[in-house]
Amino acid sequence: MGTVKRIGWRLLLMLPILALVSVLAFLIGVLTPGDPIEAQYANRFTAEQLDQIRATYGLDLPLWQQYFVWLKNVAVDGGGISIVLGVPVFDILGPNFLNTLILTLGGVVACVVFGMAIGATAGIFHRTWIDRAVMLIVQIGSNLSIYWFGLVLIIVFSLQLQWLPVGGMQSRNGGGFADLLAHLVLPSLAAGLISMLVLARFVRIGIIHEVGTEHFKTFASQGIPRWKLYGKHVGRNILPSAVNITGLEIGTLITGVIFVESVFNWPGIGTQLLNAVNGKDYPVIQGGILLVAACYLVVNLLTDITVDSLNPRLRRA
Amino acid sequence: MADLATAPKNASRLVPLPGRRPRTVTGRNLQVGVALVIIAVVVLSSVFAPLVAPHDPLLSDPASKYLPPGSPGHLLGTDDQGRDLLSRIIWGGRTSLLIAVVAVAFSTVVGSALAIVAGFAGPLLSGLIMRTVDVMFAFPVIIVAVALAALFAPGPSVVILAIAFAVIPYVSRVVFAEVKQQKGQDYVEAAVSLGAGHASILFREVLPNVTTQIIVYATSLVGGMVVFASSLSAVGIGVQPPTADWGQMIATGARVVISGNLYVALFPGLMVLIVALAFNWLGDGLRDVLDVRQRSGAPSRRKTGDAGADGRDTPVGAAGPDGHADASGPAEEVPR
Numbered sequence: 001m002g003t004v005k006r007i008g009w010r011l012l013l014m015l016p017i018l019a020l021v022s023v024l025a026f027l028i029g030v031l032t033p034g035d036p037i038e039a040q041y042a043n044r045f046t047a048e049q050l051d052q053i054r055a056t057y058g059l060d061l062p063l064w065q066q067y068f069v070w071l072k073n074v075a076v077d078g079g080g081i082s083i084v085l086g087v088p089v090f091d092i093l094g095p096n097f098l099n100t101l102i103l104t105l106g107g108v109v110a111c112v113v114f115g116m117a118i119g120a121t122a123g124i125f126h127r128t129w130i131d132r133a134v135m136l137i138v139q140i141g142s143n144l145s146i147y148w149f150g151l152v153l154i155i156v157f158s159l160q161l162q163w164l165p166v167g168g169m170q171s172r173n174g175g176g177f178a179d180l181l182a183h184l185v186l187p188s189l190a191a192g193l194i195s196m197l198v199l200a201r202f203v204r205i206g207i208i209h210e211v212g213t214e215h216f217k218t219f220a221s222q223g224i225p226r227w228k229l230y231g232k233h234v235g236r237n238i239l240p241s242a243v244n245i246t247g248l249e250i251g252t253l254i255t256g257v258i259f260v261e262s263v264f265n266w267p268g269i270g271t272q273l274l275n276a277v278n279g280k281d282y283p284v285i286q287g288g289i290l291l292v293a294a295c296y297l298v299v300n301l302l303t304d305i306t307v308d309s310l311n312p313r314l315r316r317a
Numbered sequence: 318m319a320d321l322a323t324a325p326k327n328a329s330r331l332v333p334l335p336g337r338r339p340r341t342v343t344g345r346n347l348q349v350g351v352a353l354v355i356i357a358v359v360v361l362s363s364v365f366a367p368l369v370a371p372h373d374p375l376l377s378d379p380a381s382k383y384l385p386p387g388s389p390g391h392l393l394g395t396d397d398q399g400r401d402l403l404s405r406i407i408w409g410g411r412t413s414l415l416i417a418v419v420a421v422a423f424s425t426v427v428g429s430a431l432a433i434v435a436g437f438a439g440p441l442l443s444g445l446i447m448r449t450v451d452v453m454f455a456f457p458v459i460i461v462a463v464a465l466a467a468l469f470a471p472g473p474s475v476v477i478l479a480i481a482f483a484v485i486p487y488v489s490r491v492v493f494a495e496v497k498q499q500k501g502q503d504y505v506e507a508a509v510s511l512g513a514g515h516a517s518i519l520f521r522e523v524l525p526n527v528t529t530q531i532i533v534y535a536t537s538l539v540g541g542m543v544v545f546a547s548s549l550s551a552v553g554i555g556v557q558p559p560t561a562d563w564g565q566m567i568a569t570g571a572r573v574v575i576s577g578n579l580y581v582a583l584f585p586g587l588m589v590l591i592v593a594l595a596f597n598w599l600g601d602g603l604r605d606v607l608d609v610r611q612r613s614g615a616p617s618r619r620k621t622g623d624a625g626a627d628g629r630d631t632p633v634g635a636a637g638p639d640g641h642a643d644a645s646g647p648a649e650e651v652p653r
Contacts, residue, residue: 017452024464028468031468140590140594143541143544143593143594143597144544144590145544145547145564145586145589145590146548147547147551147571148547148548148551148567148582148586148589148590151567151570151571151574151582151586152583154574155579159574159575159579248455250455251456251457252455252457254457254460255458258552259459259551262551262552262553270459273463274552274553274554276467277463277466277467277553278471280467282467285463285464285467288463289464292460293457293460300455
């Protein structure tokens, strides 16, 4: 089976999921108790005018028609008009989306770098106190609430040590790339926390397994330096599963990112979504949910392709 | 001692390698004991909160704002409204634990039911259920939580349903693997040959043999869900103020951290951590004591021809050589 065909097949499988998410996102706007139009305009307009407003939002059509109107809105008209802010949804979400992407990327980097490092340390020093100490830290870390961990990071590194900024994405007077990086460090660490520890466990187990294999023992007995073995053989063999785990962790990471945005006042999609929930701004909620879900599915697909290319043996399957 | 000193060099191989010492029964018992004590204290103080708590958790007192820990009458100090932190933590335990336990119990029942149906149904229904579970698996739960919060108002029910969405895939994978494994056993075959029907095999043969695993697994999930629930409440889509809840308290504390009042957020967060660790230890301990071998519910993206030759799968399911898989099952992969 060719690579193209397989990717095409996965793309095809994505569509029903996306359709399902879009129906659910649409239903949020319909099923919610209370009429948003009435809530927003009732004190200013007559019943007839309210009906007119409903018609402009397409709220007088049968349900299935509303769904397609909404889909067209999402596809063509920027996701409909925010009820609270009165501008197209994707005009609101667009810049925030980029910010969230930056933070997610930071989270992935933190996850991969620290996850690999922690896992490798524990795995290479297996059966020593280093392994046990690292694994204790991993266990404690896995039980931390991301929100609280972010807060503790702020307390330690921003308030006590004053090394890094407290929150937000940029200093008040702007500050370019270095400034952004400084703002990115703590949120990335917090967002990637759970994922990096999951990855660390897999890397550790992977290393322990690889070191126990016959080929490793043979190479080691031939006097090939350990670091070379770890780099060339162990690393190469656990890489596909590490990528796979990282890909599976994207969902967790997105959840973490949204928690973290709330702690660090990061101007991202999570902050926007949580605000929209409080303001009952359904178009924004619907657009945001659809956007995040679509991104998640795309990343999922990309991970699959990467895992494929890293492990040719899977291609036969 | 003298024996050791005079022993031949290679005899040292008989002495357990450092770090290889098997975790002894007493060590495990100690761990389970500590966990049980912590859980007992927290559960009892939550149940008897009205009797135990020194103050009303909702009673604000502008005269005694931000009292530091150790103040007379306020062991852990007070928050931004002068409410007693210790009382709020005790009452908060009620909300936080109740949400986590109810959510996990609910998801366990639903997840197990799905898995058992999938285990006994034909390939079509079975495939449909397990594919659906695959899609739910690793889907960003926060999206579901936000959608639920938009549908219903933010509150405990949102947290419970969001947790259910996150946990059901894990439970059903574990139970599905378990049911499949049990179905292949001789005793089931014997029952079939005796003419037992589906229902009889299910309820009289398989179910009694998987309940222990299910309960142990569910126990290990509670801690993580206390943590996750606290995060949801902290970002405002869970328990709403002024109700005392650990997540809610962390959020309240987060707002006053900048003014130097750190402990308002620190104490509830520590409680979440301690309780989560205790449930983890209890789960681990139960698994060892009851000798439950959990089949990994860890996901594999695609069925492969031979899992053995698949470099990806080997580390995933492999236990450490010391028999203790520290990637101890999917329990720890549930998002927080």
